[in-house]
Amino acid sequence: MNPLAILRKFIKGLTSDTAPAQIGAGIALGFLLGLMPKATLTAQILLIAVMASRVNIPMAMLTALGVSLLNPLLDKVTDPIGYAILTAQSLRPLWTRLYNMPIVPWTGFNDTVVTGGLAFGAALLAPVYLAGRRFGVLYNERFRDRLIGSRAIKAVKASWLLDWYFKEGA
Amino acid sequence: MRWTYIKPRLVLLGLVWLFSVFAFDPLLKWAMIKGLEKAAKARVEISSVKTTFLHPSLVINGLTVADSSQKYTNLVQFSRLELSAEGAPLLEKKFVVDKGSLTGLRFGTPRKTSGQLLFSRPEPPSPMVKKAQEQAKALAAASADNLTSRFKADYKVAPGDLESVKLAKQLEENYKKDYADIVGRVDGKAYQADLDALKARYDKAKAEKNFLKRARDYAETAKDAKKLTDRFNKDSKDAEAALAREKDGFKALDEARRRDQEAVMAKMKLPSLDSRSLGEALAGPVAAQKAATVMKWLALARRYMPASAGPTKTPARRGRVVHFPGGRAYPTLLVRELRLTGELGRQDPLAYSGTVEGLTTQPQVYGKPTVASISGAKGARRLDFKFILDGRDNIFVTDSNLSYTGMPVAGLQLGSPSSLGVDVSGGSGSFQADLRTEGDKVDGKAQVLLSGAKFLTQAGGIAAGPLGAAVDSAFSGLSSAVIQADVSGTVSDPRLAVRTNLADALSKAFSRALGAQARAAQDAARAKVDAALKPYQDRLKKLASDSQSDLESRLKSESETLKKGTGYFY
Numbered sequence: 001m002n003p004l005a006i007l008r009k010f011i012k013g014l015t016s017d018t019a020p021a022q023i024g025a026g027i028a029l030g031f032l033l034g035l036m037p038k039a040t041l042t043a044q045i046l047l048i049a050v051m052a053s054r055v056n057i058p059m060a061m062l063t064a065l066g067v068s069l070l071n072p073l074l075d076k077v078t079d080p081i082g083y084a085i086l087t088a089q090s091l092r093p094l095w096t097r098l099y100n101m102p103i104v105p106w107t108g109f110n111d112t113v114v115t116g117g118l119a120f121g122a123a124l125l126a127p128v129y130l131a132g133r134r135f136g137v138l139y140n141e142r143f144r145d146r147l148i149g150s151r152a153i154k155a156v157k158a159s160w161l162l163d164w165y166f167k168e169g170a
Numbered sequence: 171m172r173w174t175y176i177k178p179r180l181v182l183l184g185l186v187w188l189f190s191v192f193a194f195d196p197l198l199k200w201a202m203i204k205g206l207e208k209a210a211k212a213r214v215e216i217s218s219v220k221t222t223f224l225h226p227s228l229v230i231n232g233l234t235v236a237d238s239s240q241k242y243t244n245l246v247q248f249s250r251l252e253l254s255a256e257g258a259p260l261l262e263k264k265f266v267v268d269k270g271s272l273t274g275l276r277f278g279t280p281r282k283t284s285g286q287l288l289f290s291r292p293e294p295p296s297p298m299v300k301k302a303q304e305q306a307k308a309l310a311a312a313s314a315d316n317l318t319s320r321f322k323a324d325y326k327v328a329p330g331d332l333e334s335v336k337l338a339k340q341l342e343e344n345y346k347k348d349y350a351d352i353v354g355r356v357d358g359k360a361y362q363a364d365l366d367a368l369k370a371r372y373d374k375a376k377a378e379k380n381f382l383k384r385a386r387d388y389a390e391t392a393k394d395a396k397k398l399t400d401r402f403n404k405d406s407k408d409a410e411a412a413l414a415r416e417k418d419g420f421k422a423l424d425e426a427r428r429r430d431q432e433a434v435m436a437k438m439k440l441p442s443l444d445s446r447s448l449g450e451a452l453a454g455p456v457a458a459q460k461a462a463t464v465m466k467w468l469a470l471a472r473r474y475m476p477a478s479a480g481p482t483k484t485p486a487r488r489g490r491v492v493h494f495p496g497g498r499a500y501p502t503l504l505v506r507e508l509r510l511t512g513e514l515g516r517q518d519p520l521a522y523s524g525t526v527e528g529l530t531t532q533p534q535v536y537g538k539p540t541v542a543s544i545s546g547a548k549g550a551r552r553l554d555f556k557f558i559l560d561g562r563d564n565i566f567v568t569d570s571n572l573s574y575t576g577m578p579v580a581g582l583q584l585g586s587p588s589s590l591g592v593d594v595s596g597g598s599g600s601f602q603a604d605l606r607t608e609g610d611k612v613d614g615k616a617q618v619l620l621s622g623a624k625f626l627t628q629a630g631g632i633a634a635g636p637l638g639a640a641v642d643s644a645f646s647g648l649s650s651a652v653i654q655a656d657v658s659g660t661v662s663d664p665r666l667a668v669r670t671n672l673a674d675a676l677s678k679a680f681s682r683a684l685g686a687q688a689r690a691a692q693d694a695a696r697a698k699v700d701a702a703l704k705p706y707q708d709r710l711k712k713l714a715s716d717s718q719s720d721l722e723s724r725l726k727s728e729s730e731t732l733k734k735g736t737g738y739f740y
Contacts, residue, residue, distance in 0.1 A: 037489075071488065075488055075489060078489070079488075079489045079490065082489060083490060087492065092494065095492075095494045096494040096495075098494075099493070099495070099499070100262065100494075100495075100499045101262070102261035102262055103261055105262050105264075106263050110491055110492050110493065111489050111490070111491050111492075112489035112490045112492065113488045114489070116489070
């Protein structure tokens with residue numbers, strides 16, 4: 001996923017895919033993405049999943065950014081969870097097999113914050129989605145139109161580069 | 171042609187190419203600097219990083235790592251590192267290099283700018299270095315004038331402040347605990363109860379009519395009788411070990427008493443005439459500094475090359491990485507052979523070359539120890555260094571041997587210039603060191619022989635007078651010296667013992683200049699420590715002697731009872 005495509009989807013997402021369920025799903029996936037160390041294949045796969053699905057991209061990106069800022073605190077929770085999962089005797093054959101397979105180690109599954117983050121994120125996915133959906137209702141009622149009419153968004157949408165890229169990439 | 175489809179993808183390809191050519195290497199360089207700065211806790215500089223993808227390779231030019239404890243000194247630097255990685259292991263996120271080269275490796279070079287990181291304080295010296303520096307500074311107390319006025323007869327020694335008294339109390343507590351534990355185990359009643367139970371089983375078996383069952387019961391009783399004897403033997407050995415520990419405790423107590431005496435003399439500003447203390451004060455700071463650097467490297471090796479037979483964990487930028495090596499797995503990082511060249515020393519450096527084989531972050535996966543062999547020669551100078559690191563089992567073992575002969579001696583500073591320092595210059599020296607670590611334990615010896623050198627005193631802390639003149643004359647006649655150091659303890663808390671014949675010369679000079687007056691004052695200071703320690707030492711000795719004789723008689727009586735009682739079942 002190239003940076004221009006992400007930017008294009010971000011701008012588009014401000015006006016489309018704004019149903020409360022899409023915003024909720026975007027926030028939930030963004031939450032999961034935010035927990036991950038970004039230099040892993042897992043984070044990249046999650047990013048592609050966000051881009052490929054019809055969730056609200058801006059909310060996903062902003063949530064991922066917000067959660068990333070909280071990582072120093074959240075790691076204190078996800079690290080012990082991941083360590084417990086990775087050192088469980090019953091799962092050792094599975095981890096050993098994955099560890100010695102091509103490509104899989106690039107997911108960083110053997111990093112405690114990746115596995116712990118996935119477990120922690122999966123456990124909180126439903127509550128975060130429900131809270132995100134409620135926020136979606138609020139966003140549509142109060143902020144969406146104001147944001148679309150803002151100068152900053154208008155200026156970005158009017159730039160020749162994005163205009164060209166929107167048309168060409170369509 | 172569908173240009174609307176092709177053009178954005180061409181743009182994307184172009185961006186990827188631009189990123190890999192212009193942005194990847196600078197980003198990698200930045201990540202390396204940040205990672206190394208985090209590990210070294212000091213500034214790291216890299217001139218350039220070059221990577222290639224088709225034949226995976228990495229070249230690092232001009233790397234310097236500053237020393238976190240000395241901001242204008244580099245811990246290590248090199249000119250160029252070239253590594254060519256194998257392709258297949260990269261798919262498993264493992265960096266395996268068959269052959270690499272490292273050139274221009276140097277240690278302890280000076281730097282023009284501070285190596286201290288922004289918002290970080292320089293790393294404090296290790297307790298070993300700090301102690302040695304304090305001892306060196308305390309030499310200033312040797313000033314001869316007004317010696318009598320400094321010794322105060324009414325100077326009080328508080329027993330609670332003495333290290334020896336604290337140790338005596340601790341030993342007493344430990345001894346009581348150990349003794350109660352052993353007495354509880356070798357208690358005759360417990361053995362007697364077991365013996366009675368065995369006898370009852372034996373009698374029951376004797377009355378058994380079924381021959382096979384009787385034979386089995388006899389065998390089981392004899393087996394349990396043997397177990398009881400084994401238990402007693404183990405308890406006896408534990409008791410003997412506890413008694414041996416007690417003897418070691420008395421040795422430690424004696425050492426602590428000596429240190430207390432030194433401390434009291436330092437407080438009263440009395441000079442020490444003891445060669446050992448003077449040797450530690452003179453050569454201790456230099457030896458401690460070198461030993462601390464070696465311990466720092468060993469601690470780094472233990473951290474990044476952990477010994478373990480099972481899954482290992484290493485610190486990551488976030489969280490921890492747990493490794494699960496399989497049967498034919500590659501280590502996460504392996505350099506099978508690294509050829510290196512470098513220089514030793516600042517003025518007229520000695521060029522050396524060598525190899526490091528099996529450099530890996532997972533020794534247990536690679537299955538071979540890391541072996542380094544370095545040598546160099548120039549004229550009469552010769553350097554040989556061998557290092558073996560074995561982390562294949564659960565215990566991390568290293569063995570190293572360094573020999574450097576014919577080295578030029580320049581700018582070697584012993585002691586403390588503000589107190590009593592000795593500048594050694596000219597001549598040549600030879601250095602021999604052997605160091606072995608097993609787990610956390612360290613055991614090493616080093617020796618420096620200096621010959622044809624000049625020894626100039628810097629007696630800033632010694633007032634002009636008979637002492638200053640005596641020290642100057644003692645050192646001016648010297649042209650050779652021996653410094654020996656023993657390292658023991660642990661990697662995290664090493665202990666250093668330093669001896670040198672320079673201390674003998676110093677001691678003689680002190681004795682000559684200060685004479686009977688100083689000795690009387692020292693004897694008085696020592697007597698004060700002995701008097702403060704005496705009640706605790708006497709109590710400990712009485713406790714040890716009473717409990718030792720009691721324990722021996724108990725063990726003897728129980729041994730006889732058991733021999734008699736268990737012989738019955740065989």
